[in-house]
Amino acid sequence: MSVYATSSASVLLFSSPSTQRKKMSGSSDDIKPVSCTIKPPVHLQIGDTKADAAHSGVCVVDVTLPFGKPVNHAVRINSQSTILFYIHVSGVSLRHRLIKEITFKNYYTAYVTVRLLRRSPGQEAPAKWCTALRDLPLMDNPHTEGGSQDYCSVHRAQMQVEPDHVVSVRLILRQPSSAWLTFSLEDINIFPHVEPNPEKEVSDWLSDLTLVDQHPDLEGLPDPQTVSSSIQQMWALTEVMQTNQTTASIGRYDVDGCYDIKLLSLT
Amino acid sequence: MDEGSELSLTIAHIVQRLKGSHLHSQIERRAKECLHQPDIKLDSLKEDVRSFLKTSGWERQLQNAVYRELQVQLPPSHPAAPPEHLKEPLAYMRAAQAGWEKRVLKSLNSMSTELGVPLARMRPAAEQKELANKWNEMGTDEPDLTSVRPVYAPKDFLEVLVSLRNPNHDSSEDVSVRSHWGLIQVPLNVRDIPQLRRVYSELNLTSGQLGIDDHAHIHPDLFENEYVQIGKKVVMEQDSAAAQQYSRQGCSTGLRADLWALILNSNNQPQDVMHYEQLTAGVIQHDLLVDNLIYKDVKLTASNDDYYFVFEDFLYQVLLCFSRDTAVLEHFRYNSATPPRSFIQGKGGEEECAVVYPPNGVIPFHGFSMYVAPLCFLYNEPSKLYSVFREIYIRYFFRLHSISSSPSGIVSLCLQFERLLQTHLPQLFYHLRQIGAQPLRIAFKWMVRAFSGYLSTDQLLLLWDRILGYDSLEVVAVLAAAVFAFRAENLMEVTSLGSAEAVLADLSTLKVMPLIQIFLFATAI
Numbered sequence: 001m002s003v004y005a006t007s008s009a010s011v012l013l014f015s016s017p018s019t020q021r022k023k024m025s026g027s028s029d030d031i032k033p034v035s036c037t038i039k040p041p042v043h044l045q046i047g048d049t050k051a052d053a054a055h056s057g058v059c060v061v062d063v064t065l066p067f068g069k070p071v072n073h074a075v076r077i078n079s080q081s082t083i084l085f086y087i088h089v090s091g092v093s094l095r096h097r098l099i100k101e102i103t104f105k106n107y108y109t110a111y112v113t114v115r116l117l118r119r120s121p122g123q124e125a126p127a128k129w130c131t132a133l134r135d136l137p138l139m140d141n142p143h144t145e146g147g148s149q150d151y152c153s154v155h156r157a158q159m160q161v162e163p164d165h166v167v168s169v170r171l172i173l174r175q176p177s178s179a180w181l182t183f184s185l186e187d188i189n190i191f192p193h194v195e196p197n198p199e200k201e202v203s204d205w206l207s208d209l210t211l212v213d214q215h216p217d218l219e220g221l222p223d224p225q226t227v228s229s230s231i232q233q234m235w236a237l238t239e240v241m242q243t244n245q246t247t248a249s250i251g252r253y254d255v256d257g258c259y260d261i262k263l264l265s266l267t
Numbered sequence: 268m269d270e271g272s273e274l275s276l277t278i279a280h281i282v283q284r285l286k287g288s289h290l291h292s293q294i295e296r297r298a299k300e301c302l303h304q305p306d307i308k309l310d311s312l313k314e315d316v317r318s319f320l321k322t323s324g325w326e327r328q329l330q331n332a333v334y335r336e337l338q339v340q341l342p343p344s345h346p347a348a349p350p351e352h353l354k355e356p357l358a359y360m361r362a363a364q365a366g367w368e369k370r371v372l373k374s375l376n377s378m379s380t381e382l383g384v385p386l387a388r389m390r391p392a393a394e395q396k397e398l399a400n401k402w403n404e405m406g407t408d409e410p411d412l413t414s415v416r417p418v419y420a421p422k423d424f425l426e427v428l429v430s431l432r433n434p435n436h437d438s439s440e441d442v443s444v445r446s447h448w449g450l451i452q453v454p455l456n457v458r459d460i461p462q463l464r465r466v467y468s469e470l471n472l473t474s475g476q477l478g479i480d481d482h483a484h485i486h487p488d489l490f491e492n493e494y495v496q497i498g499k500k501v502v503m504e505q506d507s508a509a510a511q512q513y514s515r516q517g518c519s520t521g522l523r524a525d526l527w528a529l530i531l532n533s534n535n536q537p538q539d540v541m542h543y544e545q546l547t548a549g550v551i552q553h554d555l556l557v558d559n560l561i562y563k564d565v566k567l568t569a570s571n572d573d574y575y576f577v578f579e580d581f582l583y584q585v586l587l588c589f590s591r592d593t594a595v596l597e598h599f600r601y602n603s604a605t606p607p608r609s610f611i612q613g614k615g616g617e618e619e620c621a622v623v624y625p626p627n628g629v630i631p632f633h634g635f636s637m638y639v640a641p642l643c644f645l646y647n648e649p650s651k652l653y654s655v656f657r658e659i660y661i662r663y664f665f666r667l668h669s670i671s672s673s674p675s676g677i678v679s680l681c682l683q684f685e686r687l688l689q690t691h692l693p694q695l696f697y698h699l700r701q702i703g704a705q706p707l708r709i710a711f712k713w714m715v716r717a718f719s720g721y722l723s724t725d726q727l728l729l730l731w732d733r734i735l736g737y738d739s740l741e742v743v744a745v746l747a748a749a750v751f752a753f754r755a756e757n758l759m760e761v762t763s764l765g766s767a768e769a770v771l772a773d774l775s776t777l778k779v780m781p782l783i784q785i786f787l788f789a790t791a792i
Contacts, residue, residue: 103345103347105347107435108435140456141456143454144454144455144456145433145453145454145455145456145672146455148356148357149352149356149357149358150345150348150356151344151345151347151348151352152345153345178437179436179437179454180435180436180437181435181436181437182435183435187347251542251545251592251593251594252593253549253591253593253622253623253626254553254611254622255611255619255620255622258389258611259387259388259389259553259611259622260385260387260388260389260611260612261385261386261387261609261610261611261622261624262379262385262386262609262612263376263379263380263386263609264372264375264376264386264607264608264609264624265607265608265609265610266369266372266373266376
């Protein structure tokens with residue numbers, strides 16, 4: 001059975017500005033997710049009639065690339081009529097279009113396949129689709145709840161191809177079980193791979209500054225070297241004290257000895 | 268996250284939790300003291316101190332403490348996951364738990380208003396003195412409890428579980444291959460018999476078990492003597508993990524107290540005794556409405572039970588102290604429930620006046636005292652009994668009365684019980700359903716109490732050996748199904764819910780291990 005998706009003139013674009021996004025710090029350094037344009041999810045349908053959609057919904061998604069032309073896709077679904085689901089993300093403003101990580105919150109998706117449209121640098125190079133990750137399982141058992149609402153990430157290390165010079169990302173979601181009414185991914189964020197900055201050269205004018213080595217006139221004051229070393233020791237001690245703080249609680253349940261309660265708060 | 272960084276994160280968490288603990292300071296002190304010993308050389312200081320700690324048993328204690336932290340630690344989670352997701356990942360279950368809690372709190376509030384008794388108050392000095400004097404015989408003179416009623420009973424909770432629905436679950440088809448005949452309609456992943464056989468392989472027909480192979484007419488040399496010898500060795504080695512593995516085939520009566528304390532890592536240190544005394548001071552100082560609930564519960568359940576009525580005073584002491592213990596609040600990290608909050612002296616909204624009520628965040632329900640009662644057979648020292656009970660509650664029993672998707676949670680246990688019954692005893696299930704006697708309505712009260720008060724004590728303790736040994740409450744669901752399988756013939760002949768209940772009213776003669784073993788390993792699949 002094959003399904004054809006034809007291009008249509010206008011496509012609704014749903015854009016979520018990056019300010020609305022909850023920043024998911026998937027990495028230790030504070031990298032903000034890229035503001036992408038996430039198209040509304042499209043369930044694919046089987047068959048030609050638009051009659052009973054229900055679970056085997058198959059519909060057509062047109063992907064309009066931001067710089068390019070509408071694309072005609074021919075999509076083949078395998079004979080088990082797995083329900084496919086497209087979300088198309090076009091990463092427009094990725095710096096160098098390097099992807100570090102894709103994070104999302106699952107909502108009853110069983111497997112996800114990540115495909116990337118990459119265009120090598122160079123004006124005439126054609127953009128090519130490739131599969132970065134095939135059928136990553138998000139739920140242990142598609143029929144039961146395990147993993148159904150979990151937070152997940154796909155890191156560039158897990159991908160089979162280097163996610164560099166990416167123009168768009170296509171997430172293909174599969175949920176073979178008929179137990180669920182709908183399935184999707186939420187809160188999709190793409191984090192760019194930030195290359196470490198090259199060591200900045202110290203400006204020449206800084207090296208023009210010379211150290212003034214003067215001995216101030218000290219009378220009756222302690223030697224600055226001993227003072228500074230003892231201050232350093234005290235600082236080191238306080239650091240040690242701070243790191244040794246225990247997480248044990250004291251165990252008091254009252255507030256200054258008072259524990260008179262009238263009613264429980266219901267909020 | 269890859270495995271390496273997950274491991275270092277786990278290690279960092281455990282180090283943080285153990286830092287500053289009493290064990291930490293004890294080990295430091297011993298390490299300092301051992302420097303005086305002649306065999307500690309300066310050039311190999313680190314190795315020598317380490318081997319000293321090993322031979323003197325401190326390394327083993329540290330290992331046990333680490334093992335305990337691993338058991339209660341949250342599984343590694345995504346950095347984006349908020350704390351409520353760690354307590355319970357499914358949104359609709361969180362909502363159901365919150366709704367249920369609100370009902371309970373409303374009920375407690377209205378009880379307080381009706382009775383005219385404040386939720387908490389400071390006892391006047393004379394009353395404090397009186398209570399301190401009769402601390403060991405509180406059962407003799409309790410307040411007037413006629414108008415106090417339990418906040419909820421297990422059957423109220425069952426109704427909430429029955430009405431749990433996943434809004435995304437397609438339940439439009441009436442009859443299908445997936446049809447579930449039971450009351451629980453949430454699609455959690457529960458194990459079936461082939462999977463249970465793999466996990467509970469030590470309960471196999473070919474392995475010796477206490478509860479089966481220590482029977483009177485089996486010669487003890489065949490299994491029991493050697494097994495008890497191994498148990499003594501485990502206790503001597505003081506190894507938590509070994510004790511847990513050992514407990515899977517049962518603990519002998521003489522060693523059980525030590526083995527359970529080892530598994531739970533609750534060694535009765537002086538600071539535990541002090542903590543218990545601090546709690547008794549808290550009981551004497553403040554009077555809580557929850558205390559009345561506890562009194563009422565003990566009177567209604569344990570005092571009426573042939574096995575447990577002798578422990579009435581112990582139960583009051585332990586449960587009253589339990590409700591003052593703020594250390595219990597820690598377990599709400601991984602419990603889907605949330606402790607109730609209030610404000611002192613009606614100063615609502617001011618964060619400095621916000622407190623948790625009761626101090627441990629747990630509101631007892633009808634039958635709660637039965638979690639403690641069987642432990643009274645093992646420990647006669649109140650502080651030891653208390654610390655074992657607290658540990659066993661914050662590891663296992665809290666899951667029996669909160670709504671969560673955990674495999675040991677009560678929802679999963681109910682679903683597992685119904686699935687096992689439907690798969691392996693379909694005729695019985697269908698018959699009971701037809702006569703209006705849904706099996707879960709009968710079995711729920713057993714599972715919520717982990718069978719405490721329904722089985723005879725020695726059998727109950729054998730069951731709880733396996734709960735501790737396998738670190739899971741699944742055996743409770745398996746036993747419930749096995750009981751139905753055992754009484755299947757009689758149940759097929761009943762014609763009403765009442766007569767079905769009557770067939771299953773008395774479980775005190777049952778032997779649990781043969782039932783579980785036959786159900787798991789001798790059922791034809």
